[in-house]
Amino acid sequence: MTARIIDGKAFAAILRESVAEHVSHLKKTHGITPGLAVVLVGDDPASQVYVRSKGKQTVEVGMHSYEHKLPADTSEGELLALVEQLNMDPSVHGILVQLPLPEHLDEAMVINAIDPAKDVDGFHISNAGLLATGQKAMVPCTPLGCLMMLREYSGNLSGLNAVVIGRSNIVGKPMAQLLLRESCTVTVAHSRTRNLPDILAKADIVVAAVGQPLFVQGEWLKPGATVIDVGINRIDQEDGSTRLVGDVDYDTAKEVAGAITPVPGGVGPMTIACLLANTVTACCRANA
Numbered sequence: 046m047t048a049r050i051i052d053g054k055a056f057a058a059i060l061r062e063s064v065a066e067h068v069s070h071l072k073k074t075h076g077i078t079p080g081l082a083v084v085l086v087g088d089d090p091a092s093q094v095y096v097r098s099k100g101k102q103t104v105e106v107g108m109h110s111y112e113h114k115l116p117a118d119t120s121e122g123e124l125l126a127l128v129e130q131l132n133m134d135p136s137v138h139g140i141l142v143q144l145p146l147p148e149h150l151d152e153a154m155v156i157n158a159i160d161p162a163k164d165v166d167g168f169h170i171s172n173a174g175l176l177a178t179g180q181k182a183m184v185p186c187t188p189l190g191c192l193m194m195l196r197e198y199s200g201n202l203s204g205l206n207a208v209v210i211g212r213s214n215i216v217g218k219p220m221a222q223l224l225l226r227e228s229c230t231v232t233v234a235h236s237r238t239r240n241l242p243d244i245l246a247k248a249d250i251v252v253a254a255v256g257q258p259l260f261v262q263g264e265w266l267k268p269g270a271t272v273i274d275v276g277i278n279r280i281d282q283e284d285g286s287t288r289l290v291g292d293v294d295y296d297t298a299k300e301v302a303g304a305i306t307p308v309p310g311g312v313g314p315m316t317i318a319c320l321l322a323n324t325v326t327a328c329c330r331a332n333a
């Protein structure tokens with residue numbers, strides 16, 4: 046069997062189109078333009094690429110983009126003052142502080158200083174708690190994008206065995222909560238899990254977010270499983286170039302899985318599209 050390829054790029058384009066229509070409707074009916082503020086501290090090259098891409102796509106769907114670039118030696122007080130200013134600004138509906146922050150800054154403190162209603166990343170403890178207790182929350186963008194693709198490819202998820210590999214606050218834990226909400230039987234595995242192949246043998250759904258290149262082997266999968274690969278790892282090639290690979294060994298997995306996301310072009314594009322969708326949601330809730 047060769048798996049169906051889950052085209053995250055095409056999926057994200059459709060979601061962006063829908064976001065753009067909502068934005069246009071909000072402008073016409075309420076005279077409101079949603080605004081997203083992105084804060085970048087320091088000059089991490091990967092973060093700079095992400096932030097540029099977020100700003101560009103925000104403008105493309107018709108929203109206001111506010112970029113705040115601060116030097117790497119910004120103090121916690123200065124960063125918290127900016128977050129507070131954005132919390133108070135009615136033209137800002139979503140706030141995202143790009144992670145990782147430089148080491149001298151306390152990430153949890155900064156994230157928890159964001160107004161939960163503007164926390165479009167869904168990282169604030171209030172949003173994590175609301176999600177875990179089945180209440181209306183801002184949902185983290187990467188797991189939200191994964192869920193949208195799973196729903197499309199696996200249909201009704203109720204009763205399916207889902208294995209999430211990875212226990213991060215950004216992906217693994219909220220992904221597990223979302224799958225529970227869909228009535229899946231959820232197992233959270235991670236880098237220390239024993240006998241992962243035995244656990245995966247029963248998994249109808251696999252979400253790999255462990256951060257280890259080519260970690261999941263095709264032969265471990267249940268035939269027909271839907272596989273979502275969140276990993277983005279760079280590996281050096283013999284010719285000096287680098288290759289982008291996921292946490293799943295795509296070449297062997299695609300021979301066993303029923304459907305699978307490629308890397309790149311799978312989960313990645315959906316994350317930013319979901320960020321735009323969350324910003325519209327935050328704007329609508331603020332003006333309801």
Ligand code: GUN
Pocket residue numbers: 141142143144145166186187316
């Ligand atoms: N760094 C890597 N991914 C993310 C994300 O989804 N949100 C934020 N704020 N920082 C990140």
